[in-house]
Amino acid sequence: MTYTNEIKIVLADDHKLLRDGLRNIIEQKSNMKIIGEASNGREAVKICSKLLPDVVLIDIAMPNLNGVEATSQILKINPKTKVIALSMHSTKQFIQRMFHSGAFGYLLKDGDSEEVICAISTVIRNKKYLSKDINQEYLNLLKNKDTLGKSKLSSREKEVLQLIAEGNSSKEIGEILCLSSKTIDVHKNNIMKKIDLHTIPELTKFAIKQGLTSL
Template sequence: MAVRILLADDHCLIRGALRALLENEADIQVVAEAGDGSEALALADQHLPDIVLMDIGMPVLNGIDATRQLLNTHPAVKVIALSVYLDKRYVVRMLEAGAHGYIVKSTASTELLRAIRAVQNNQTYLCAEASNALIDKTGKRDPFAPVPLGRREQEVLKLLAEGMHAPEIGLHLHIAPSTVEVHRRNIMLKLGLHNIVELTKYAIREGLVDC
């Protein structure tokens, strides 16, 4: 089954170039195009894409806020940020909003297909430039960079670490247990963790729960 893609970018020429690139792939289908963040949310409701390619600097509603709102409504949808911005603040804010990938437009022709296939396989994909933006001069990840989890993911992680199960968390947050499981899988993939013990240790270390 083809991966269903929604393109969200305020430049029609860029959307056209991306569509042309993607339509050469038999396993990828572009289902809709949006020119701003608000339109992206409406089209996501209508078409339920697998992945949204989300520009950051869009009018009406920027890509960061659009990503946050989209994933609160459709947590199973995956977002790849596609931007000209390489400042660490933008990379971190998109990851906090829940994005599963971040690539710069200058590398889209070579990295976009890899990013889509990685994210569709539940991996996080950062282009080299975005990864470098998160690493300090010593080669270590900046310890003061915020946790790359969205608000809802942090809420789910906190409750998991406190010993709640998916049905209880669903009742507490007013979401379906299956949605809780989607968040749990995404959290573990983003953080590279493998079980509830590791999740709990991480939550304590980050101050999300008391030890």
């Protein structure tokens, strides 16, 4: 199937230089247009809810809300959006979590410009795309469970855990999520019980290991 309409794209990455580079690559194609940019996951969700893009290129490791959780929220708003993950990581864990969140493509950041266009052209035809430098058999990971799912953390708890790891206080997290600091403390206690970790350094290490933050 050939997609004949103009492809509306949102770029989400906390590095402006990378967004500028992607924009220069993509806008050379007459049927592709960048309609919005975001520098963190929460901003990406907000922009996508307003603009309803066809494709989103999103960095996995972004501040405030990582690409995995942002992807889940974007697709709840508009399930037709095709999300392509951008990452420096080619490990099974990251690939698995992104595809389980609903992503349709996975691109390594050290890929070439032609691959970016190829990935967009592929997912818009409702086909999954995995970076050519990654073992294509990794797509079989879609049959397995999300590795972080073993911790039994809810989406809200994952958000709170990331913000804790990034050094935010309960009050600051509450302001970001529009919740009271007491509610955040309840989430924090639940997180500690579920994963059996009881200090901020331990929680931070866990969040980094699970790919919730790149600190």
